[in-house]
Amino acid sequence: MNCLICGDAFQPVPTWGKLFLYEKESSTCNRCFSKFTKSDTTIDFSDFQGTHYEGAVDAVTALYSYNEAMKSYLHQYKFLQDVALAQVFAKTLHETFEGKEGIVVPIPMHPEKLVQRTFAQVDELLNSAGIPFQHLLTKTATSEQGKKTRKERLEASPLFEVRASVEAKNYILYDDIYTTGATIHHAAKLLKDVGATRVEAITLIKG
Ligand SMILES: [Zn+2]
Structure with missing residues (x-):
């Protein structure tokens, strides 16, 4: 092949x-x-202690570091929209999620962005790995998160809305990259507020 x-x-x-x-x-x-560097890092998010988001997230694991190979992969996958590349991490993701118990919830894209990008990159990575998931969140904020500081991101109005019922169960948020942690914390807080027992997060990359 x-x-x-x-x-x-x-x-x-x-x-x-x-x-x-x-x-x-x-x-x-x-x-x-x-060329990809496996990190399997448990992320320290103690910087959220004392904020509105304290206790929202129970654990965060990032699987790879952000290096040159990853940068060019993301460029090819996200911006040049090469959907076949979702297969590259299928094996790693499959193995990671196999040992986890909980309902997998991908971090959604804003509908306008989805039109621009043509496919949901985060969902496709899970699909290619054969991991079942539920869309429980809708992205509501349109502003570009990337241009904001961490403080601005944290103080921003909610980024998501819950669109389906959440039970007293374990949930696993999945996103491509963990940078400031604001996205994951916003999403986890919402799920906890409506009854989730435990929320952990797995991201492909630590940014
Ligand atoms: Zn090769």
Whole structure:
């Protein structure tokens, strides 16, 4: 098969897991995939203590660091809209979510942005990994989060609305990148406010 990133032909390594189909086939060659740096970092969000968002998030895990390879991947995936690239992290995501218990909730895009970007990048990563999820949130704020400071983001009016019923259960927020943590904290607070028992977050990248 051909590597999704460099296009070169490569030979996926056969394993018993693949034979029995519970293991996802890799879609990139080793040379390309090894350029991503796995971090598996538990993120310290103690900077939210003493704010309105204290206690909203129970844990955050980021799987990869933001390096050159990741930067060019994101550019290709998000801005050049190469939907096939959702496969690159399918195996890692599948393995990460397999051991988790909870309802997976992707961080949504604003509907206007979805039109611009043509597909929901966050959802597609989960789809490619075969992870079931529920859309419980709608993005309501239109302003560009990227241009705001952390303080401005935290003080901004709610970024989301809850669009379906939330039960006293565990929820797992999923987003592509954790930067200031404002997005995750806004979303988690909303879920907790309407009854979620525990909210953890997993992001592909630590920004
Ligand atoms: Zn390659």
